[in-house]
Amino acid sequence: MAQQDTDQRIDGGFLVDTENCEERERAHRERGTVRPITVVGNPVLHRECRDVTEFDDRLAALIDDMFASQRAAEGVGLAANQIGVDLKVFVYDCPDDEGVRHVGAVCNPVLAELPAGDRVLDDSNEGCLSVPTAYAELPRPDYAVVRGQDARGNPIVVQGTGYFARCLQHETDHLYGRLYIDRLSKRERKEALRMMEEGTPRYETVPNG
Template sequence: MAQQETEHRATGEFIDDVTDAEKREAEHRERGTSHPITVVGNPVLHNECKDVTEFDDKLARLIDDMFASQRTAEGVGLAANQIGVDLKVFVYDCPDDEGVRHVGHVVNPVLDELPAERRVLDDSNEGCLSVPTAYAPLARPDYAVVRGQDMHGNPIAVEGTGYFARCLQHETDHLYGRLYIDRLSKRERKDALRQMAEGTPRYPVVPND
C-alpha cells in the first residue's frame, strides 16, 4: 500500500506490533534485498495466491526482502505478489490515526467479518505501490481484524483502526487477487489508470510485456 498523499499494544488476543517497531523494521530491512514492484496488469496480482505451508528460512528471507522492498518504495504495506511471489504473506510498517507506528507481518491472512455495529465506513484516499502515482477515495471500514500466522506458523491476530485498518484490508485483498482499483466504479478505475499512465514511479517497477 502506498503512503497517503497529503506489531498494536497487547490487548487480549491481539499481538503487540508497536514495541520496538523501529528496531524490528530495521533488522528485517537490513537483512533483506529490495526488489522492484510488480504493477497492475501482471498476472501474479490478479489471482489468489497460494497458502504458505512451509515455515522455514526461505519464508523468513522473503519477509526480510519484503521489508527492504517496502522501504525502497516508501510504502506502508506490501504483499508478496507485489514482488512477484505467489504466496499469502504481507508486511506492514504503518501508522494509525493517532500516529502510533505498527510493524509486523501476517502469513495466510483472513479478515474477520465485522458485525454491522462495527462497520463505520471511512472514504479517505487510497493508493497502491502496484498502481503508482494514482489515488482515489474508497470507502472501507475504519476497524479491521486480520487473523493468520507468523513466520514460525504460530496463530496471530492483528487489530487496526483508521488508516492502519485500511492498510490491513488493502494488503489482505492483494493476496486474494484484488487491487483497490477493482473496488472502484468503472469511471474511478479509468481515472486511476490515467493517473498512473501520466505519472512516473519513484521506485523501480517491473514493466509488463
C-alpha cells in the first residue's frame, strides 16, 4: 500500500471527516501531481464511471492527484472524471454552512434517498470546475447522506448539511455522468454555457476536440 491516512473515526455510523483536515489535505496534495480539468463536452463527463474494484497504490496515487488538482483549481470537490479518469471516486475539501471544514474521499458513492419530510430545498447558486466561470441557482436538499467506501475499501457513510450537502450531491452526480447544468431548464443551461464561453478559466483545462 502507498502511504495512507490512518483510518478515520466513525461516530454514530457516520465518517468523522472534520478532524486533522489541514494535515490530511496537505499530505495528499504534497504527494500528488496537478492535472488539467476536463470540461463539458468531454465524453468522460457524460457517462457513468466504472466502479472502483482495486483499492491499491494506483488508487491512492489518483486520490493524491485529485487533492492536488482540486487545490490548484480552487475547488471544494472533484470527481475522478474531471481529470479524465473513468472511476467512481471523488474527493472533497468543503465547509458546511456552519463554517466547519470537511475533508475526505469516497469511492463508489451512492446517494441515499431521504424521506420527503427530511428534504428542505436550498436554491443557492452552484458552479462546477468542468463548467468554468458559470453559475446558476439550483434547488437541492440541504441535507445529504452518501454511502460508499474509503481508499482502503472500508464501508463509510458521509453526511453533510448546507453547502457541504450540495457538494456531496454534485460530486456523486458527476460519477454517474450528470453535470449540474443537466438539472437546469433549457434556458438556464444555455445561459450557463454562454457564461462559460465568455469567461476565462483560472486553471488549466483539457481542450475538447
